[in-house]
Amino acid sequence: MDPEEEFLITFFSHVSQLNFDKAKERLEQQRVAQPQSGPWHTLVTLLPQLAAAERSYMDLGFFLPRNKGFLRKDNSLRSIYDASCTDYRRLEDVARSTGAGTIATVANQLSQFCMARVELIDFYERMYVTSCGKQLCYQELSTHIEDLAAKHAMSFSHMTLTSVKATFSLECEVLVHLLRAQLETQHWRFLHALMQLHGAHTRVAAWERSLHSKESWTLGFGATFLKTSQLPGLFQWLLKLKAALVAKFSLYFYCTLAMQTVAPEMKALCSRLSCDYYHKMQTFQRRYDASAVMLVFDAHDLDDFPGPGYHLPDRPVERLSNLHAYPIVISCPVKPLNHIPNVAKVLSERAAELAAMDKVIFYFSEKEQSTYALALTDPRMSLVVIFDSKKTEKDSFITNFVSELSQQLRCHKVISSLKLSAK
Structure with missing residues (x-):
């Protein structure tokens, strides 16, 4: 593995774990150590914007008001990903013309990643808009996210992007399982709904483990604490949706669940629901x-x-x-x-x-x-x-x-x- 690939693996690992300060630090070190020209320099120059976009995305920044008007540049998160996608495609062309094959491949796959993010933003916005009405078509949303996950199953799979690929896949899989769980619960299918909730739970747990490997901070006497408040807004919202569906499942299948335990225990379990x-x-x-x-x-x-x-x-x-x-x-x-x-x-x-x-x-x-x-x-x-x-x-x-x-x-x-x- 060459130093450039090693750097990219480390950088994207930090980004996927929300260690943005460490990612920034690695970028600064790379700028000092490398020549100030060529495709590699261009790639390193573009990465800070992607890291900033990921930070905003994980905090649901695509729902923040847009700053767009006369003589003002659209600074919405969608436009940032669109611009980054264009930049990476240009870099790909330059890298290929100069024989920098690895950089061309990474640039190509980063453009795929940016487009996938835009499509997920579209999905979340669609979810929000439909939730404002009287009826929400979960079947359409479920089909949409399943198609999106299948479309990008083989996208941005280069080894340097393994960590962001894993996070993207976990996010899609959590959404797929939660929406399927909602549909199965609506149709009063106990085992199917239970399996989907379990699938969502395992993906959420895997994602949370990756976030808990992030940097900790020390508060006296060597005691170490995780900055739990830094869990991203998107992750917290997915937890909220999962909790809501578990509570609904527990009501729709109350009689079935109650047969598996005694009344006091069932009451205690339900009291801990959202x-x-x-x-x-x-x-x-x-x-x-x-x-x-x-x-x-x-x-x-x-x-x-x-x-x-x-x-x-x-x-x-x-x-x-x-x-x-x-x-x-x-x-x-x-x-x-x-x-x-x-x-x-x-x-x-x-x-x-x-x-x-x-x-x-x-x-x-x-x-x-x-x-x-x-x-x-x-x-x-x-x-x-x-x-x-x-x-x-x-x-x-x-x-x-x-x-x-x-x-x-x-x-x-x-x-x-x-x-x-x-x-």
């Missing part, structure tokens, strides 16, 4: 004397149904169709099977209103003398609150609870926090 949804449902049901607070799954046209832990009850034949098509996923305090026909009626007759996901639907049954408040948490999952008395939209405590819990379970707020996390 949000204990089951406790929220229990608290509301008890405080406002609701007959039931439950999630109901729409299993119409699904070939792989029944779902996890679901068994058809011993009921009259005329009720089996509704019970099978609309199984109760979780209910506090018990499953009110006698209410399923009315719930099924509302879900089918007012499907268009519910699909808009912009309001809570109320229905009062004269026969049962019961009120049903419903909203979709996902395309096939509905939050239903039942009262054994007449209630209306004017009962704000019901409307607010159903609306807020539904929004939380959609994970829109976590995704929209992307922009708020930028610094």
